[in-house]
Amino acid sequence: MSTYTLPIAGLLPFPTLFHAISMALSSFVIYWISWIVYSLCSHPLHSIPGPLWAKLSRTRHLYQIYRGDFEKTQIVLHRKHGRLVRIAPDEITCSDPEMTSEIYAARDPWSKSKFNEMFNVPLSKYPANFPNTDELLHTSHRKIVNAPYNMSSVLTGQRYVDTCMQTFLDRMDRYAQDCEVVDLGEWLQFFTFDVVGELFFSSPFGFMDEGRDCGDWIASIDLLMGIFFIGGAAPWYMKPFVVPSAMVASKKTRRAMKGFTAEKEGLAVNKDMLEKFFAIKEEKGEQVDFLVPEIEGECFSAIFARSDSTAIALRAILYYTMKDSSVYSKLIAEIDQATASGIFSDPVQFAEAIQLPYLDSCAKEAMRLFPSVAFAMPRVVPRGGALVSGSFISGGYVVGMNAAVVHLDKDVFGEDADIFRPERWLEEEDAGRMMRYMLHFGQGKRSCTGKNTCCFLGFPTHAGNPDGTKNYSSSQNANPEV
Numbered sequence: 001m002s003t004y005t006l007p008i009a010g011l012l013p014f015p016t017l018f019h020a021i022s023m024a025l026s027s028f029v030i031y032w033i034s035w036i037v038y039s040l041c042s043h044p045l046h047s048i049p050g051p052l053w054a055k056l057s058r059t060r061h062l063y064q065i066y067r068g069d070f071e072k073t074q075i076v077l078h079r080k081h082g083r084l085v086r087i088a089p090d091e092i093t094c095s096d097p098e099m100t101s102e103i104y105a106a107r108d109p110w111s112k113s114k115f116n117e118m119f120n121v122p123l124s125k126y127p128a129n130f131p132n133t134d135e136l137l138h139t140s141h142r143k144i145v146n147a148p149y150n151m152s153s154v155l156t157g158q159r160y161v162d163t164c165m166q167t168f169l170d171r172m173d174r175y176a177q178d179c180e181v182v183d184l185g186e187w188l189q190f191f192t193f194d195v196v197g198e199l200f201f202s203s204p205f206g207f208m209d210e211g212r213d214c215g216d217w218i219a220s221i222d223l224l225m226g227i228f229f230i231g232g233a234a235p236w237y238m239k240p241f242v243v244p245s246a247m248v249a250s251k252k253t254r255r256a257m258k259g260f261t262a263e264k265e266g267l268a269v270n271k272d273m274l275e276k277f278f279a280i281k282e283e284k285g286e287q288v289d290f291l292v293p294e295i296e297g298e299c300f301s302a303i304f305a306r307s308d309s310t311a312i313a314l315r316a317i318l319y320y321t322m323k324d325s326s327v328y329s330k331l332i333a334e335i336d337q338a339t340a341s342g343i344f345s346d347p348v349q350f351a352e353a354i355q356l357p358y359l360d361s362c363a364k365e366a367m368r369l370f371p372s373v374a375f376a377m378p379r380v381v382p383r384g385g386a387l388v389s390g391s392f393i394s395g396g397y398v399v400g401m402n403a404a405v406v407h408l409d410k411d412v413f414g415e416d417a418d419i420f421r422p423e424r425w426l427e428e429e430d431a432g433r434m435m436r437y438m439l440h441f442g443q444g445k446r447s448c449t450g451k452n453t454c455c456f457l458g459f460p461t462h463a464g465n466p467d468g469t470k471n472y473s474s475s476q477n478a479n480p481e482v
């Protein structure tokens with residue numbers, strides 16, 4: 001029998017090649033038809049509502065993350081579909097505030113999903129606290145580093161914050177005197193990075209001195225963050241394309257970390273955070289296996305994700321308070337009154353700033369409306385399954401709750417939950433109840449280790465110096481989203 005050969009295909013005789021292609025195509029079509037029927041009709045999550053594309057493929061979830069408006073889509077989806085929404089074939093999000101205490105429990109919380117593993121930069125043989133999906137390992141590791149993060153320890157860094165605060169206020173003064181327009185969002189990010197540099201390494205990054213992202217730290221971290229989120233959410237077959245770019249992008253940060261730690265080794269005088277970590281290493285490092293690589297991991301996570309979350313929170317607080325003139329006037333009146341009563345030092349200290357109830361309410365309200373982490377924090381349903389907002393979900397599937405969605409719940413935060421109204425936090429009986437459902441720092445056992453650090457450096461910023469606020473006028477463009 002004669003055969004034809006395709007010059008480009010070269011190796012296979014035509015009928016064989018034709019058969020191979022049609023076999024591949026028909027297998028593909030059969031696979032997809034079976035998958036569509038299974039996913040929509042008999043998959044354990046088939047009864048959970050959601051967009052059709054999300055029920056069939058993770059690529060929709062990935063696309064939303066890539067666009068960067070994940071939380072906006074999620075708010076719309078929950079308004080349309082209710083408490084539970086299927087956002088990927090094996091993943092749902094839940095907007096029921098009552099589920100926060102079970103999913104993110106203080107004891108035996110649901111474990112973190114594989115999404116989080118992407119955030120691990122292999123500096124140490126153990127995963128850092130944030131990406132650790134092994135609850136037992138996490139419990140023992142978090143205990144080791146808890147002490148430097150507790151409030152009394154963090155407060156010993158007040159003078160580091162004071163130095164940066166003074167630089168920040170000097171720069172703002174100069175802009176005010178020259179009547180120059182300033183991008184406050186950018187400056188708040190410079191401020192946060194410099195404070196984290198001071199607190200952790202007694203050495204600011206120099207952003208405020210130079211007035212720019214010197215060394216491209218912010219740009220590298222932005223890039224890395226995008227890669228981590230996309231890599232974490234990507235289906236398994238796409239991960240090999242993302243993981244190598246994360247390794248390359250994180251190289252610079254890892255190198256810098258090694259530089260910092262090399263300088264500090266043997267210098268455990270317990271001043272900045274890095275020295276506090278070295279003090280732990282000296283005291284019991286061998287015993288609990290907390291050595292230089294583990295210290296590098298700890299510092300990496302502080303710089304990498306945390307300076308950014310703190311900057312976002314500061315931007316949100318200033319944006320919302322400056323945008324609403326009645327809120328702004330009330331806040332200034334409160335600061336003026338505190339100044340007149342002589343409770344403020346120069347610069348204002350954390351312990352003084354937290355005495356201002358309206359300032360406190362503005363901070364909570366901004367973090368409610370614009371949480372820095374506006375992403376559903378994914379957790380794995382325990383073996384045996386669980387009732388999630390009235391629906392049974394089998395073990396092994398992923399459920400997440402997004403602060404940006406839960407914080408708009410009208411049953412908890414009131415009919416006007418969509419608007420910025422700090423006064424709601426001063427209405428005594430509601431405040432405690434609302435706080436129970438706030439997810440801005442996560443909740444329970446895996447909640448934010450750095451929340452004291454972040455509150456500490458955020459509060460005096462808003463109080464400024466005793467007479468600083470009167471020098472500046474605001475435009476309404478300091479949008480935290482930009």
Ligand code: HEM
Pocket residue numbers: 129130131142301302306307309310311313371372373377378439440441442443445446447448449450451453454
């Ligand atoms: C406004 C500033 C900050 C915000 C809004 C924030 C938010 C969060 C959230 C929502 C989580 C929980 C994530 C989850 O459950 O999946 C978290 C965890 C974490 N945060 Fe923060 N964070 C901030 C600042 C910081 C700072 C300054 C540090 C370190 C110095 C830090 C260190 C951590 C760590 C280590 C975890 C993981 C805790 C664990 O799993 O045990 N954060 N943060």
